Amino acid sequence: MSTASAPGAPSSLGGALSDTAALTGRHLRHLRRTPEKIIAVALTPVAMVVILGYLFASVVSVGAGEYHDYVMAGVFAQVGLTCVGITGLGVAGDLGKGLIDRFRSLPVARPAVLVSHTAADLVPAMCSMAAVGGVGLLVGWRVERGVLPALGGFALLIAFAYAMLWLGALLGMLMRNAEAINGIGALVLVVFSFLSSSFMPLSGLPAWLRSVAEWNPVSSVAESCRVLWGNAPASTGSSLPVEHPVLVASVTIGAMIAVLVPVCLRLFRTAAAR
């Protein structure tokens, strides 16, 4: 049979983009058909805004300024952490149902499957952030500085969420089981959000724990947002992440993406083949 009749253009950037677009379309259709997923993702952070903004506000003191201003950046960063579970479950589900086998038996560009998963999962992440922002505004949170720094803060949050989506993809390939992924996702959420300056200044911690928490990317992302949004007071201290949170957050996020993406793509080759 003539080879010319075989479908699928030879590997090219255009082909890879069209594969990614087609698969992203698939995931967006999923989201449209199961809006309850988006709601479920947004629910916890929104509840956090209300609980922290009202309940903790009277107990926690953050020096000068309002606690609800302080905590918003922390809750936004927490939304990034909830992203781990979204892609984790999506990838594990596709692996379990044999869909990834099917895609791999087609001439589909290799990165397209995971890239489309993470790209589409930015939608629930951003919906979640929008809900958190909306409720925050109701509670009295305001962005004090200009439009550009404000957008800079959101760009950093989205980049952090994107890195977490890839962490989710990694988790999904390593553990195929939904309960396990949910369990690990919850652990990541609790450990990384509470061992950070998300909800409370770190000044009360013992020195070693404090520097662990300061280097936690959630802290530097939250601190960056506070600086960019003018939601003082930012933490005080002399360590690098406290003095230059935006720089440290950008570099950490960049490094996470630079490591996670190739590791995931490499694992994808063999993970699907189990």
Add this chain to the structure above:
Amino acid sequence: MEIAIQATGLGKRYGQTRALDGVGLEVRTGTVLGLLGHNGAGKTTTVRILATLLEPDSGSARVAGFDVVREPREVRRRIGLAGQYAAVDELLTGRENLALLGTLLKLGRRRARSRAEELLASFELEQAADRPVRTYSGGMRRRLDLAACLISSPQVLFLDEPTTGLDPASRMALWRMVREQVELGVTVLLTTQYLEEADSLADRIMVFGSGQVLAEGTADELKRKVGQEWLEISLPEGGDATGSALDQAVSALAPVSASAPTVDASSRTVALPVGADRTGTIAASAAALEARGVEVADFALRRPSLDDVFFQLTGEQTPVSTSEEKS
């Protein structure tokens, strides 16, 4: 004639399990190879290696002229795979599932859509085409899965237990589909648990056991390999309590053939091996029985079925011999 699928010395281990241990096979273009083997014999592993989903630990394979490890992309452009479990997107409709695959195969929007229509029609899924697959029955999913692997009009088709879970009508439809594809020049490798399926669809059959090829050949060759034909003579039920009719039949038949007849008392049958001179043995047996006045309920020439082949090669006991043990 060209070879569409060729593999030599394929090996694959999972920890301590040797899933494949030196499997070689060759399928000529436009023919069907049936893989038979008990659970865990290595059929799915073989299919997954040939479909580029799994890299072998040793050995090599070429499909449609390309190496599965070094040129997987070229292989993927030319194959269709229906895995052992239907791989369809539950949240999308049947039509959307097919359209998505058409897009991934770069058929172009128009052609992807018309191909989807064609396949929905030939697998009788038009009624359900716009319902989410979540609402499909098991057999409908299976049919959609099979339609999906034909979207690209592949040159080589891998079907892993394609008819498991299908009702008889759908099974017939699938068989028809396979034959149509073969007529178009498509090469098919299918695995199955149903010997009759291999018998009726496959040009050649390969029996797997513990990761190795136990036997290969046409259905007739395999049957011949297992043993010769035999005459099976059944006596009427409850004719006499003492079983003397059976004895009579045995002593009548004993001189007819070189090897002795065997008796199954529970089903009241006598089996007599038939050598090269078929007609002579049949005539002599009939005459000998008539001479003794033995009443016969059934008198038939039997040859080994693929089941016998399968059980003998895989070293499992045939259902017949187990029933003998019980009695």
